[in-house]
Amino acid sequence: MNQDEIFDAIVVGTGISGGWAAKELTEKGLKTLVLERGPMVKHIEDYPTMHDDPWDYPLKGQLSKEDKEKYHVQKRVNWAPTEDSKHFFVNDLEHPYVETKRFDWIRGYQVGGRSLTWGRQSYRWSDIDFEANKKEGIGLDWPVRYKDIAPWYDKVEEYIGVSGETLGLDVLPDGIFQPAMKLNCVEEDFKNNVAEKFEDGRLITIGRAAHITDPNATFEGRGTCQNRDRCWRGCPFGGYFSSNSSTLPAAERTGNMTLRPNSIVYEVIYDDNTKKATGVKIIDAETNEKIEFKAKVIFLCASAMASVGILLQSKS
Template sequence: MNLNTEAAKNNTYDAIVVGTGISGGWAAMELTKNNLKTLVLERGRMVKHPEYPTATKDPWQLPYAGQATREDLKQQPKQARTGYTVRQDIKHWFVNDLENPYTEVKRFDWMRGYHVGGRSIMWGRQSYRLGAMDFEANAKDGIAVDWPIRYEDLAPWYDKVEKWIGVSGSKDGIEHLPDGHFLPPMELNCVELDLKGKVKDKFGRPVTIGRTAHATAKLDHSPQRGTCQFRNLCSRGCPYGGYFSSVSSTLPEAEKTGNMTLRPNSIVYELIYDEKKGKATGVKVLDAETGEQTEFYAKVIFLCASTFGSTFIMMNSISNRFPNGFGNDSGELGHNIMDHHLSVGAGASVEGFEDQYYFGRRANGFYIPRYRNMGGDKRDYLRGFGYQGGASRQGWTSLVSELSLGAQLKETVSKPGQWSIGMGGFGEILPYHENKVTLNKELKDKYGLPTLTFDADLRENEYKMRKDMANDAAEMLEAAGYKNVHTFDNKIGVGLGIHEMGTARMGKDPKTSVLNKWNQVHACKNVFVTDGSAMTSSACQNPSLTYMALTARAVDYAVKELNRQNL
């Protein structure tokens, strides 16, 4: 008995954070800075900044000319079909599909990275606030449930997050895309500036430089982070700390406090619920290397394991109180999957700028904020979309099959090729109850744990929107006078936006939502969920900035409630 008591004592902390990505890093930093002894659990391997294996390799240093081998494709078949991830320079950041299987009723692209830092190492870094319009949209349209918060509730937390992570961007004065605290913006190139002027003149729509979590100036509070080197090799991991990730920023800050215990290779598979106390007392952990099972205990638990990671843990946590999954009194756990639909837009070639070029490899592009279903504009679908795009010139690779030799070849190689421009839409997916994920107890993963089955698809609203996403892009490029304008619309499944959201949504009513306005589980006040699963609607902006702001806000509330002994 004494041994058990001693073991429990050694495994007891003030707080537990599950996951080390965008949200988990913020939870860890904020909890430890508030002097809470915090256990941070990561299911994957250890990664420390600046140890990224391919970050400084030249193309000729990568095996197989950087291309995937047959063995790679065999190990990552679902990810290989996306064309995103199975390359020699980044394949190590993405999971082995055979060891971590999932099933899909309709195609679902689930892109995962199991390691310390999670997808904060590979994220796209575009950082936009949701506006007042986005938090009111469900109520206004009579769709799903109303957000339990408004823009004013989150604005100070957006402020805090932007100042910390370093967001490069320009203040544009666009009401529905609120300005924030920005580092110097990156520059639009000459063709993009041309597009900006013409789109403004002919359509009254703004074209701005993307707002991105890159340090374009020194961040005094993060001396370990350097500034962006404009290498555009971000998905390999940045040894300079030029962009924000939890491994280069929030986790080192948490470590500095002396209050963090970081434990990699620790798969949280269940929450421990005490029926008498009406609280969660801890988590059950499977060691990914040894298979050993351990329990850890804490007063407060933050689930930041990614949308489907956190939802898996909750669905797999069955008790007398929660027979259908932890906190699932509403029956909404696992439902309302959202993402952004993309792979639709237009491209063109551009003449007349042959005497101009650009410097560096800008890890960013232009952004056209949403303009549909706003003001007097009314479409035959709800919500809208934004565009991300860029203009560039063809380089020496256009000459791979060049037949000239000697001086003639040298002269040809020294001249850049043709300018081209393209833009792709990011459209809002509505929170449909029918878009869901369920626990599959028949198919087990490498560790003997249940897996997930996805049943989600685009619906009529998104397909109507996609017509505008392609046609509007072409219309703008044609109005700018560009040549060979062509549209594209590639059929995709949900998931490829890698912005999965909504499976444990926030709401005002415990009967229709899983979390309250503080990201607390309605039915269990000492468990908070602050990753994408908390989202009530998706808007069309990249969502990671919102996850971080929600996390910082939830920790502030949790600490105050702990101090009042309400948790």
């Protein structure tokens, strides 16, 4: 890899936002370097537990006492991680952080980041959300409204595949939906009882999830959700939207992406003369070598905390 090459763009991070940035930039013809601090994870090939059953594990998928210590921060949210998915979560003992008060932070250091383990729930904000600050006199007013963002919601939903039920609610705008997943018999009974006993408009609906459910839909090699409930192990069918199954392969197909895993970005290079960012500095996670890469545009998609951390290390 030529370190003297000046890329059109550098994208830091390969999670949902990084994968999407890589796709959009490369499809527009920009030669793009995509940097990920963790190791490579290839779709299907690097999902080691994707077909395991609970009885394949000594504790039926639950973490051992020793592993609970390794993931003691993330285990506070109860659902993450488990024995079959722990390889996609950061070891809290190796990567600690200081809390002045409790702050739960889920982290995944690998190509695909947390797109491999997110809950897939995908909802549109309404003008009730965009106007809340202004109406309540809190913070700053949003500079946009729903009508400004709606076309972009359309673009994303059409590409990733979001299943859900059309409801016509102002508070929860409808989107471009795949067929809704079915409620089970208990959920259906609960839904009917709520509708019968309350007259204030409250209702029960299935969650809007980034899963492909239409068997006739085509999503560039992705298949439909198989309802296996093994999503965060890596979905070999591609029904579950992740960077690994969708946006990064799309970027790769353009021939314009250079993906470099094991690259810990620690600083954005700033030119005092031009008043612009000109590149990034990385530490190679395998060799500890410090390397600089240059580009005309820098996208920080390293998650909220890490992106801010990089900026704080870059310029006072």
